[in-house]
Amino acid sequence: MLTRLFNPGWPGNLLALLAGTLTTLGLAPFDLWPLPLLSAALLYLGLRNLSRKQAAGRGWCYGFGLFASGVSWVYVSIHDFGAASPALAGLLTLGFVAGLALFFALLGWLWSGWLRRTNAPLADALAFAALWLALDALRGWILTGFPWLYAGYSQLDGPLAGLAPLGGVWLLSFTIVLSAALLSNLPALFKHKQQALLAVVLVGSLWLLGMTLGQHDWTQAKGQALSVTAVQGNIEQSMKWDPQKLERQLILYRDLTLESPRSDLVVWPETAIPVFQEQVTGYLAMLDDTSNQRDSALIAGIPVRRPNAAGENRYYNGLTVLGQGGDTYFKQRLVPFGEYVPLQDMLRGLIAFFDLPMSDFARGEPDQPPLQAKGYRIAPYICYEVVYPDFAAALAAQSDILLTVSNDAWFGRSIGPLQHLQMAQMRALEAGRWMIRATNNGITVLIDPYGRIQAQAPQFEQAVLRGEVTPMQGLTPFLQWRSWPLGLACLLILAWATFARRKKGQP
Template structure:
């Protein structure tokens, strides 16, 4: 047996010899089907097959070809899955359709290039042999997702693990997090790809396949484990107000008082709740200009022994800074400033160049400053709350760290920016994963839906309809203790993936 046979194995001819245009088109198609595995479609087998096809098409690729194919996959992934960006730019940034399309295309291309980088760098490990597909491909995919949680402040969207929120692999979420679930999914897809590609199954492939089946069975078994202790003797009655204020009028000065009146009107009948939650930036005034109204809310909440939490823009007058914040009144104590900001929506990158160029770069909320790390959460009575505002809930490690010494997750959002696109439904699915990763109830209060209560298993127990002014009530219970993911985050899987690539590199050097 030659060293080449040991490294590559016996393969079926044809796939790695496809014309570049055909290979690129097929890879683009593999990327297009990935968002169909996520909300609102949840067709996870399609995503599974797309990953297997992507792994096959990368086989024996040169660095240049791997970069081309991975970029095509990324364009398909983000072109479909992040298409909602166009809605925000066109409808609420008031950009013409062609300019919105151009900016969206540039955004998708940038994300695709970031997606492609790990595969291009590690192509010689992925593209040669069974172990390259079985180990190199899932390791690269995980490291790529991890990079996208922090590179250029991060865009941790469309992670493949979200598609397995309802499959047995979800049992691994409290242990490994969404990145780890994605790793297991790509490993299983790599096994499928290897069975489709290699002429003679090797011992390695048989072992990998058995391991993959065991991981799925193990996930099913782990679904029955409760990593945290939920205190059923401490029910908390929660009510959420969903005012459904149209984004185009939300910050109009003439709309401020009607909005305040609507919030109070919709809250009537819910002051008997333990907690009353208003969504992100529900109060359309800055904190200090709304003091008279906030004093009224505080008196009402104190009289009824209710904890009120509302989203509001906090104006720090000494430093002339503005923060996207959550503030507590009545029985609720504390204020929280958002730490992870939305580019262009809350701040403008390269501000000196872009500010004022088009209306999209001058949105009313694009002057927000970042809150400091390590803030204390919110407190209502004996229950500590881990808050996150809108975009923050898509950062797995950020939410896990915030939940370590707190009992309930709270996220508020205003998804009106994305109208009736798939973006808000993806956003809700990511919030569900945060509840599962931390073993805590999650409260999601939004301006226009979907508002929801999610249990520690990531399942929705109550939700509202979209695009209606309504209220949502339910009960949550504080949780104590933590999950393995809360303690270790994604680092074990990042280190494992790096070690796998290092081992493949060492093996290649040995046989060459």
């Protein structure tokens, strides 16, 4: 009966769709960490006896289940804030989900056509995990990337968390998928004792390392703890870009800051000042003087307008430091359709969603240095940037403290902001550094070097979060090497699996 579910046909495709939703349940806010393991195992078994075309279809069904359950919150942005009708917003969301599912269709097609070897259970499982990881990386890169819903995030509070400083979320995902495939291959492994022994040693070592390194200190304190104030204005998205409400917003953030006890670092969210820097020079000068008088550094999100080499004005999503520090950082990883519009000559004006406020930002220059505040280096990530593991690691390696600012009001009361927070926690764990997360309407938190939340402001409320963070020094293995060792290993596994299959013929 169970075997029949994995054969060609709609029952197997329906099972694949349901299997995709299990990974979403393994991530925030559900955090049922064993489920991504079961999810990957069901897909692996479901692809075993299919042709290339059938495997592509089943992979697509899995991907559709994953993304329909995990990122359907984009509907909130399109409908609630993009002024699209429910039907149009639903259609655009459906297209987005269906497009993302093509990555798993590609996995099924490649797996069945070039890599699958049922007579070599250990090699087969390794190749499956390597291909999965390669396509995760591709999804995080193509068209600026959408690195969301990686299975490894389920292990933030799971037994594999200790692997994150070694190989990042990538190593966690690889271990989950490899373990799932090997568990699925247990009957075949029993017939190959040598392969079974190697599988036990390999997977056992990864799980043992994950559990034993969970509290290992990869980094050390660099100085005394710094007091932090993170201001959460809870400005409604409908008000944020209204010129008539600008003065009220500026006064709100000023007063919430000045009415709070003095802190070493004060952080305002992404675009907390929703007007170009040059238009509020007097306001910024006042904040700069006040911060200096309080021996404090204020880090605030603000758009910046500057001419490029051709003399054309370009707009940047920025973070600037006032008072005891300096520099302005320009966001490098922009959100498609939110901060820039692909094919904008065709799409702008089509519906209001493509003309959202501040949807024509330019990318900041690569290799920008960390911000300087209170004598320490702070790695800045504006909103979407914190979800890119290697990008975040490159900045973190140069820094003592991590900082991410966001405006998650775009996603309403959906699960999107909770997933976003989980990824920020993983970045802190990978880097072995404290992270400050300041958002407009939550979730504003302070995260320790183990990825644990140490202080949190309530969501959807105006709040001021106070606490302490400690500057850290030293590099975790992931900050030193990032994904290169695991990426190279996966490429070698895939090349070897392709060669072996061609040499021996399809089993």
